[in-house]
Amino acid sequence: MSALNRIRKIYPEVESVVDASKDMDIVVEKRDTTSSKVRNHKECALAHAARRIEGVNGALINVTTAYIIKGDKAFRYKLPESVSLEIVSFDREAGFDIGEYHLHRPAPADKLHALRPGGHGKRTGKGKKIRQIHFTGNVRRKGDVEE
Amino acid sequence: MKALAIVQQFYPDVKYIRDATKSLEIEVTDRDCQTAAVKKHRDCALAVACKHMATVDGAIVATSAAYLVRGDTATRYKVPASVAREIVSFDRSGEFYPGTYWLDKPFHKLGAPGASGSNQRRAKPKPKAGFMQLRRGIRADLRKAAAPAA
Numbered sequence A: 001m002s003a004l005n006r007i008r009k010i011y012p013e014v015e016s017v018v019d020a021s022k023d024m025d026i027v028v029e030k031r032d033t034t035s036s037k038v039r040n041h042k043e044c045a046l047a048h049a050a051r052r053i054e055g056v057n058g059a060l061i062n063v064t065t066a067y068i069i070k071g072d073k074a075f076r077y078k079l080p081e082s083v084s085l086e087i088v089s090f091d092r093e094a095g096f097d098i099g100e101y102h103l104h105r106p107a108p109a110d111k112l113h114a115l116r117p118g119g120h121g122k123r124t125g126k127g128k129k130i131r132q133i134h135f136t137g138n139v140r141r142k143g144d145v146e147e
Numbered sequence B: 001m002k003a004l005a006i007v008q009q010f011y012p013d014v015k016y017i018r019d020a021t022k023s024l025e026i027e028v029t030d031r032d033c034q035t036a037a038v039k040k041h042r043d044c045a046l047a048v049a050c051k052h053m054a055t056v057d058g059a060i061v062a063t064s065a066a067y068l069v070r071g072d073t074a075t076r077y078k079v080p081a082s083v084a085r086e087i088v089s090f091d092r093s094g095e096f097y098p099g100t101y102w103l104d105k106p107f108h109k110l111g112a113p114g115a116s117g118s119n120q121r122r123a124k125p126k127p128k129a130g131f132m133q134l135r136r137g138i139r140a141d142l143r144k145a146a147a148p149a150a
Helices: A003-010 A030-034 A045-051 A081-091 B003-010 B030-035 B046-050 B081-093
Strands: A016-019 A023-030 A058-061 A065-070 A074-078 A099-104 B015-019 B024-028 B058-061 B065-070 B073-078 B099-103
Touching: A003 A016, A003 A058, A003 A065, A003 A074, A023 A045, A030 A045, A045 A058, A045 A065, A045 A081, A065 B073, A081 A099, A081 B081, B003 B015, B003 B058, B003 B065, B003 B073, B030 B046, B046 B058, B046 B065, B046 B081, B081 B099
Parallel strands: A016 A074, B015 B073
Antiparallel strands: A023 A099, A058 A065, A065 A074, B024 B099, B058 B065, B065 B073
16 A cells, blocks of 8 residues: 555545655654554554644644645655654553654655665575564554554 | 663673664563563563573664664664554553564664765755654663663
8 A cells, every 4th residue: 555545534625645755853742642642553652742733633643654634735754763662662661761752855866756676676585594583572563553 | 871881871882783684573462561660661561571582681662763682792673663662552551452463574674874964955945944753751762771680
């Protein structure tokens, strides 16, 4: 499912998804952490804090990517590691530290429709052993967007 | 504070530090999670799991670096983001998910000049320094951590 389809499940008015061109600062306050819900993209502490910013209609926060809704557009940001750590902590009911956080505009290689390398070579079974990826458990999942 | 001084706070017998040359796979079990202590560099779930390995005498695990002690030598590893998230979660709630984790070989070697040491002329003006979000509710910075009782 594409990013636009996932966003439209919650914000049907969104017409397009674009990469943000500037970084964004969000201040998380105590009230954001108390009124929010764990493992919920739309209602987490960071999403609550983002919605207080003028012009922002909504927000969807993943572990590494955030979509900020302004009118009929969803702006895509990348979350730095410091924010991802807080989100994992929050989803496991261990709290979200209040303070100022910074969302990054996606790097050129991270942009929507950017070409990604790999996957063209023939597998011979003689190369480097494929490393098992660890998936962080008990947190929100990319596909599980609740309406 | 230098890496050796940091490690000697926890393991005074260590005399040498070296960078890992290979990544290391570590299996964290339920038992490791139950016997571990929060906000303790030497006794967190990952450190307990490391100490199960036959050749490891001790381990120090921070949010960005880990040191495995074998005899008088400590080997430095880089802690990847997926592990750092588990560490923060563990320090705040005592929850560390059992599973297979990796410690990486460091990208920046000990003694190598940092990224800021370049004498290349800058094409663009230096951007304004950003603020740093400090994480609370987790173990102390290794450079400031008080030496624990042995």
